[in-house]
Amino acid sequence: MLLNRNVLTGILLIFLLMGVLYYSNYLTYSFMSVEQEELTADSRHVEVHFQSHELHMVAPDHLKYDQPSIVSGRNDVVTVTPWLAPVVWEGTFNPVLLDSIYKLQNITVAATAFAVGKYVMFLKDFLETAEQHFFVGFRVHMYVFTDQPDSVPQIKMSADRQLTVLPVPSSKRWQEISARRLELIQKLIEEKLRNNSDYIFCLDVDSKVHGRWGAESLGGLIAVIHPGYYRDNRKKFPYERRPESRAYIATGEGDFYYCGGAFGGLLQEVHQLAKICCANFEADAKEGTEAAWQEESHLNRYMWINKPSKVLSPEYLRQNFYSQKPGGSHHQVLWSCQELC
Ligand SMILES: CC(=O)N[C@H]1[C@@H](OP(=O)(O)OP(=O)(O)OC[C@H]2O[C@@H](n3ccc(=O)[nH]c3=O)[C@H](O)[C@@H]2O)O[C@H](CO)[C@H](O)[C@@H]1O
Numbered sequence: 135m136l137l138n139r140n141v142l143t144g145i146l147l148i149f150l151l152m153g154v155l156y157y158s159n160y161l162t163y164s165f166m167s168v169e170q171e172e173l174t175a176d177s178r179h180v181e182v183h184f185q186s187h188e189l190h191m192v193a194p195d196h197l198k199y200d201q202p203s204i205v206s207g208r209n210d211v212v213t214v215t216p217w218l219a220p221v222v223w224e225g226t227f228n229p230v231l232l233d234s235i236y237k238l239q240n241i242t243v244a245a246t247a248f249a250v251g252k253y254v255m256f257l258k259d260f261l262e263t264a265e266q267h268f269f270v271g272f273r274v275h276m277y278v279f280t281d282q283p284d285s286v287p288q289i290k291m292s293a294d295r296q297l298t299v300l301p302v303p304s305s306k307r308w309q310e311i312s313a314r315r316l317e318l319i320q321k322l323i324e325e326k327l328r329n330n331s332d333y334i335f336c337l338d339v340d341s342k343v344h345g346r347w348g349a350e351s352l353g354g355l356i357a358v359i360h361p362g363y364y365r366d367n368r369k370k371f372p373y374e375r376r377p378e379s380r381a382y383i384a385t386g387e388g389d390f391y392y393c394g395g396a397f398g399g400l401l402q403e404v405h406q407l408a409k410i411c412c413a414n415f416e417a418d419a420k421e422g423t424e425a426a427w428q429e430e431s432h433l434n435r436y437m438w439i440n441k442p443s444k445v446l447s448p449e450y451l452r453q454n455f456y457s458q459k460p461g462g463s464h465h466q467v468l469w470s471c472q473e474l475c
C-alpha cells in the first residue's frame with residue numbers, strides 16, 4: 135500500500151514536472167514566435183522604408199498628383215474599346231505619372247521611318263519634331279531606311295537618343311516602297327532589335343510630331359485610329375473588299391479604320407504583325423492581287439483578328455492637307471491635342 139502510494143506520488147510528480155516543463159516551453163515558444171513576427175514585420179518595415187522613402191510620411195514626387203476620379207472624366211469621346219483596350223485621348227492620363235512608371239523599367243523605344251526617293255525631304259522635320267516631342271527623357275533609337283544615306287540631315291540629338299541610317303534600294307512604285315516596309319521591319323527586329331529595344335513604333339516619314347507622344351502610348355499591340363474615318367460607319371471604311379485578298383473584311387464587319395502610317399507596341403507583337411501581314415501581302419501578290427491600301431489594308435485585317443491592346447485616338451495622327459509641298463504628297467501631322475479635325 136505504502137509502496138503503491140509512493141509510486142502514485144512519484145507518477146503525479148513526474149506529470150506535474152512534465153506539465154511545468156511543457157508550459158515553460160510553450161511560453162518560450164510563443165514568446166519566440168512573437169519575436170520572430172516582429173522581426174519579420176520589422177524587416178518589411180525596413181524594406182518599405184528603404185523603397186518608398188520616409189514610410190508614407192513624405193511620398194516620393196512621382197506619387198504626388200491630383201486625385202483621380204472614377205466618376206468623371208472626358209465624356210465627349212469613348213475611352214475604352216468593347217474588348218476593354220484603353221483608347222488614349224488627351225486629358226485621360228497623367229503624363230508625369232506615366233513617364234515615372236515606365237522610367238523605372240529603364241526601357242528603350244525604337245522608331246522606324248522610310249525615306250525613299252523624294253521623301254527624304256520630309257526627314258528634317260520628322261526627326262527634329264520627334265526629338266522635341268517623341269518619348270522625351272527616354273532612350274530612343276531612330277532607324278531611317280533610305281536610298282540616299284548622304285541626304286539624311288544631321289540632327290542634334292540628346293545623349294540618350296541615337297539615329298541609325300540603313301540603306302535600301304530605290305524603287306519607282308510608291309506602293310512597292312510602302313509595302314516593303316513590313317519585310318524590312320520584320321528583319322530589323324530579328325537582326326538588330328531583339329536585345330536592345332523593348333518597344334517599336336513604325337511611322338510615316340511625311341509626318342511631324344506636334345505634341346507630346348510618350349509612355350501613354352506604350353502597350354502590347356498599338357494601333358492608331360485613322361483621322362479620316364473615325365466618325366464614319368464601318369461600311370464606308372476603305373478596307374479591302376474583295377474576298378480573293380487576304381486583307382478582306384466584309385461589309386458590316388471590322389472595328390475601326392486604323393492607319394498604316396503609325397503602329398507599334400512590344401517588339402514581339404510588332405514582329406508577329408509584320409511577319410503575318412508581309413506573308414499575306416506576298417501570297418496576294420503571287421496571285422496578282424494588291425489590296426486597296428497595300429499594307430494598311432493588311433494591317434486593318436490583322437488588327438481586326440488580333441485586337442490591339444491599346445488604341446491611340448485620331449489626335450495622334452492628323453493629316454494637314456493645307457501644307458501640301460510642291461511635288462510631294464500631303465504632309466501628315468502626328469500630334470496630340472484636345473480638338474479634333
Ligand atoms: C497616314 C497613313 O496611315 N498613311 C498610309 C496611307 O497613305 P499615305 O498617303 O500616307 O502614303 P505615303 O505616300 O505617305 O507612303 C507611306 C510611306 O512610305 C514611304 N515612302 C512612300 C513613297 C515614296 O516615294 N517614298 C517613301 O519613302 C514614306 O515613309 C511614307 O511615309 O496608305 C499607305 C498605303 O499604301 C500607307 O499605309 C501609309 O502609311
Ligand SMILES: [Mn+2]
Nearest residue numbers: 338340395466
Ligand atoms: Mn504618309
